[in-house]
Amino acid sequence: MTFKFKNVFLNNTATVVGPYESKGPLGKYFDKSYNNLYANQKTYEQGEAKMLEDSIDILYKKANINSADVFLSGDLLNQLISSNLAALNVKIPFLGLYNACATSMEGLIIASTLIDSGKVKNAICSVSSNNCTAEKQFRYPNEYGGSKPKVTTFTATGAASAYLSKTPSQIRVESGTIGTVVDLGITDVYNMGAVMAPAAAHTLNQHLKDLKRDVNYYDLIVTGDLGIYGKQILKDYAKEEFNIELSKYNDCGIMLYDLKEQEVYAGGSGPACCPLTTYSVILDRMKRGELKRVLVMSTGALHSPTLVNQKLSIPAICHAISLEVEK
Amino acid sequence: MDKEKYQKIVDKNIPKENVKINATKAFLVGGFMGIIGQLLLDLYTTWLDIPTKDASTYMIITLIFIGSLFTALGFFDKWVSWANCGLIVPITGFAHAMTSAALEYKKEGFVLGIGANIFKLTGSVILYGVVSAYFFGLIRVLLFGG
Known part of the structure; x- marks a missing residue:
C-alpha cells in the first residue's frame, strides 16, 4: 500500500x-x-x-x-x-x-x-x-x-x-509505503537484524513496484536499525528474492555510532535510531544539496518476550517514507 | 523464500563467536574462583577454628557478599561480560543476577519492586536447586541409607 x-x-x-x-x-x-x-x-x-x-x-x-x-x-x-x-x-x-x-x-x-x-x-x-x-x-x-x-x-x-x-519548506514528504508483517522463522532474540531484513526487502519491493521506480531513483536508501550484519543479510535477500541490487544504501544504526570505538556490537537500534540519524545528518545533506531523493525505511521487530517463551518466532515490519528536496 | 533457505543467508552473514577464547577465559577465571573458595575454606577452618561443614557455608556467604557488593558498586557486570561462565557458573553468578535484579527494581518499592523481582533471574536456580536436592537426597537415603 x-x-x-x-x-x-x-x-x-x-x-x-x-x-x-x-x-x-x-x-x-x-x-x-x-x-x-x-x-x-x-x-x-x-x-x-x-x-x-x-x-x-x-x-x-x-x-x-x-x-x-x-x-x-x-x-x-x-x-x-x-x-x-x-x-x-x-x-x-x-x-x-x-x-x-x-x-x-x-x-x-x-x-x-x-x-x-x-x-x-x-x-x-x-x-x-x-x-x-x-x-x-x-x-x-x-x-x-x-x-x-x-x-x-x-x-x-x-x-x-x-x-x-502544508506550508512549503525545503523537504517534501513525497510518498509513503505501509509495510506488511513478515516472519521468516528467526527465534534468536539477539539477532534482530536477521528478523527485520526480510520485512525491509518486502516493503522496498512493494514501494518500487507501486510507484514503478527503479532502486536507483533514490540518491540514498536507509534502513532503520539492521546493524552491520543485518545490512548484508538484506542485500543478499533483496538480490535473491526480488532481484534488487542495493548500492546507494546504508543503515541508520551503523551511521549513529562509531562501531570501532563505541561498544555497540552490530550497531544502534530502537525507535529513536532511525529518526535521530534521518533528522540529523541525512536532512542536513539534503538541505546542502548532496542528496535529492531519500527513501527512509524504519524497520521494527515486533518482538514480545512472552511469545518467544512460547516458542514462536519473531515477526517484523517496515514502513517507508520518501523524502525529496523541493525544487 | 522458505525459512531454511533464509536461515542459510543469515548464517552466511553473521560472525562466529570465538568459542575457544571464551571457554579458556571461563576455565581460567572459574578455576581461580575455585582457588579463592578453597583459600577461604582453609582460612576459616585453620585460623578461625570453624568446623569444615560450617566453614563451607561461611565461604559461600563470603563469595555471595563479594559478588553482590561488587555488583552494587557497579563494576562487576563488566567483569562478568568479560569472563562469561567463569563468573556466572560459580556462586558469584547467582549473587550477581540477584543483586542486579534488586537494583533494577528498587525504584518501584520494597514490596512490589525489590520483593517481587529480586529472584526474577535466580528464581529458577532456587526452585530446581531445591527440587534436585530433594531427589538426590532421596536417592542417597535409598541407596546408601543416608
Whole structure:
C-alpha cells in the first residue's frame, strides 16, 4: 500500500540524545544531549519521557509554534509510557502508536495522510527510546553482565520530533509505503537484524513496484536499525528474492555510532535510531544539496518476550517514507 | 523464500563467536574462583577454628557478599561480560543476577519492586536447586541409607 502525497512538508525536526549518541559521529547535529541516561530524572522511564518532552519544546521553538492539530507518538515501553507522559504535557489531540522500531515512519505516514486529506493542517510526530528502559523490559536487568553475541544491536537513547504541515519548506514528504508483517522463522532474540531484513526487502519491493521506480531513483536508501550484519543479510535477500541490487544504501544504526570505538556490537537500534540519524545528518545533506531523493525505511521487530517463551518466532515490519528536496 | 533457505543467508552473514577464547577465559577465571573458595575454606577452618561443614557455608556467604557488593558498586557486570561462565557458573553468578535484579527494581518499592523481582533471574536456580536436592537426597537415603 503506497500513498503519494501532494502537499506535505517536513518543516522542522528536533533531536535529543543521551551520552553515547552525542559522543558518536553525529554528535554535532543533535539539538540537545544529556550526559546521563536518566536525563536528570529519578528513573530511566521518566528520563525517556523527559527527552521526548524536550524534543517537542525544541521543535516548538524551531518551528515558532505553540501547538499543533495532532500529536502522534510511540515508543518501546509497555503502555507507551513515555509517549503518554509527553502527551499529557503537550495537551494536543494524541494518537499513540506502536510498531516497535518502525514507529517513526508509521507516524510520518499517518500524519502525512491526515494533512494531505485536509483533515488537519499540521502534526507533530515523535518517538523515543532509552537503552536502559528497553534492556529492562525486553532483556535482563541493566546491571546484569551476561555476555551478548556480536549480532546484538544497542538500543539508542534519545527522542526525535518532527513538525509536518502544508506550508512549503525545503523537504517534501513525497510518498509513503505501509509495510506488511513478515516472519521468516528467526527465534534468536539477539539477532534482530536477521528478523527485520526480510520485512525491509518486502516493503522496498512493494514501494518500487507501486510507484514503478527503479532502486536507483533514490540518491540514498536507509534502513532503520539492521546493524552491520543485518545490512548484508538484506542485500543478499533483496538480490535473491526480488532481484534488487542495493548500492546507494546504508543503515541508520551503523551511521549513529562509531562501531570501532563505541561498544555497540552490530550497531544502534530502537525507535529513536532511525529518526535521530534521518533528522540529523541525512536532512542536513539534503538541505546542502548532496542528496535529492531519500527513501527512509524504519524497520521494527515486533518482538514480545512472552511469545518467544512460547516458542514462536519473531515477526517484523517496515514502513517507508520518501523524502525529496523541493525544487 | 522458505525459512531454511533464509536461515542459510543469515548464517552466511553473521560472525562466529570465538568459542575457544571464551571457554579458556571461563576455565581460567572459574578455576581461580575455585582457588579463592578453597583459600577461604582453609582460612576459616585453620585460623578461625570453624568446623569444615560450617566453614563451607561461611565461604559461600563470603563469595555471595563479594559478588553482590561488587555488583552494587557497579563494576562487576563488566567483569562478568568479560569472563562469561567463569563468573556466572560459580556462586558469584547467582549473587550477581540477584543483586542486579534488586537494583533494577528498587525504584518501584520494597514490596512490589525489590520483593517481587529480586529472584526474577535466580528464581529458577532456587526452585530446581531445591527440587534436585530433594531427589538426590532421596536417592542417597535409598541407596546408601543416608
